[in-house]
Amino acid sequence: MPRFASPSATTATLSTGVFSGLGERARSHTGPLYPLHVGDTWREPWEGGRVENLAPADHPLLYTYAPVQGEPSLLAAARDKIARRSGRLIDPEALCVVSGATSGLSVVAQTILDPGDEVLLPAPFWPLIRGIIASRGATPVQIPLWDRLADPGFDLEATLERAITPRTVALYLNSPHNPTGGMLTPEMAAACARVARRHDLWVLSDEVYEDLYYGDTPPEPLWARDDLIDRAIVVHSLSKAYGYAGARVGYAHGPRAVMQAVRATQTFQVYCAPRPMQLGAARLIAHADDWLAQTRELYREAADKTARAFGVATPAGGTFLFVDAARWLPPGASDAMPFLERCLDEAGVLLTPGLSSGDAYATWVRLCFTSVAPEVLDEALTKLAPVLAATSRGGPS
Ligand SMILES: Cc1ncc(COP(=O)(O)O)c(C=O)c1O
Known part of the structure; x- marks a missing residue:
């Protein structure tokens, strides 16, 4: 059966685009961007x-x-x-x-x-x-x-x-x-x-x-x-x-x-x-064991302060927080997009939609606390504070 110009049926089911809506918005954002959606590190290797x-x-x-x-x-x-x-x-x-x-x-x-x-x-x-x-x-x-x-x-x-x-x-x-x-x-x-x-x-x-x-x-x-x-x-x-x-x-x-x-x-x-x-x-x-121990310490501090900012427990490991954003969403919102957009528009902070981690997590968001250096993370969390405070009090959304 001819297929030109389509990819295989299996490949056609693959999606890499869960972030694409926000990507477009980020490109037109003015001011600094804090890419906490990327699972990466600011540390140079040993x-x-x-x-x-x-x-x-x-x-x-x-x-x-x-x-x-x-x-x-x-x-x-x-x-x-x-x-x-x-x-x-x-x-x-x-x-x-x-x-x-x-x-x-x-x-x-x-x-x-x-x-x-x-x-x-x-x-x-x-x-x-x-x-x-x-x-x-x-x-x-x-x-x-x-x-x-x-x-x-x-x-x-x-x-x-x-x-x-x-x-x-x-x-x-x-x-x-x-x-x-x-x-x-x-x-x-x-x-x-x-x-x-x-x-x-x-x-x-x-x-x-x-x-x-x-x-x-x-x-x-x-x-x-x-x-x-x-x-x-x-x-x-x-x-x-x-x-x-x-x-x-x-x-x-x-x-x-x-x-x-x-x-x-x-x-x-x-x-x-x-x-x-x-x-x-x-x-x-x-x-690099000593370097690794130092990295762990730096990441632990980043995990602690990020968890505090979001009002959740410090994770036991890894480089992410996964948070249900329902408390920051307008009534009836079916996914986390309004919250993701506010984080981006008002704080320049990029987070990942929970849907990329599973169909049951539409109202959740993921963020990586190791993708930017500690002082940049501090800046991002400071800018996020009003977004987290205003909406968690049931304020405007
Ligand atoms: C759970 C998990 N497995 C695998 C990988 C992929 O790691 P690598 O960079 O070695 O391909 C990642 C990267 O984010 C991950 O979080």
Whole structure:
């Protein structure tokens, strides 16, 4: 059947445009803009891991292809970090460098999913994961969950169970979590594991915020539990904690056989992550612990003050707040747009519509407290204060 000039039916369902209405408005805004809708950081990576500081003489053929599995120095550093963090010594053949977690999860999705499959997607969720699943022709089954975990009587296991069908093949878990900043407790992880084992599901464990926790001790890596390790495909990234998002480097591991298939899939997608960035990433993982601790402290302060400004609890981890804006919306508003527009028009602050994190979150908004430097964040919060105060008192909207 001729298709010209349309894309494939699967691609045609993908949307990247949830922000587009506000984007147009932002372009005509006068005055400073505060891009709190972007999940990024103002921090430059630790100096020793910056590619401009690699001595070319030490790295001949820097711009050739790297091995598909990854640069040996990065594989070694990643394996070592995984062992330190989880107590698990990963089979070297079951580890693969990926070109950031976005590409890594995409490669994993292509490896394990067929069109028509269903993936349990606890909501709200990181916006791109929905498209990653859908771009395989699979269905992301949205399950409102993260904002309800603390509700009395909320039954995580029963909630997941209700979403199971004969087509369900995987459960996506991301803890610490984008966008709520929440974390699954060991009991919650055990409930997820029971469902996964009962229905023979893969578990996709997205660990990109593993180093961004604001309590005193790092969260337990869920994938490393005895009841998950045999079915978890785990994706890590240097983007968030190491300020390395533009470098596009991460790593994935899981059961050996599936990881060999992941490696094969990757060959036909990106082939390899950029070699210079892999060398920098190896140095970051091995030597940037002090920088990382300092980053965590700075982010914790940003999380605290932003949460105070919005009148919500400080998140346990991650780089976001996810807030129900209903109290700042005019009566009858069906989504958060009036609030998003006021934040933009009156304060220059850009936030993300909750709908990008799930169909059940139309009145919610997401904001990233690490995308701008502390003094810029202060400025943004000062400008936002009247918007938050006026509407929360039921004032004009
Ligand atoms: C939960 C989650 N997973 C994966 C990613 C993608 O990370 P990367 O930059 O490594 O592609 C992000 C980025 O925002 C994220 O929030």
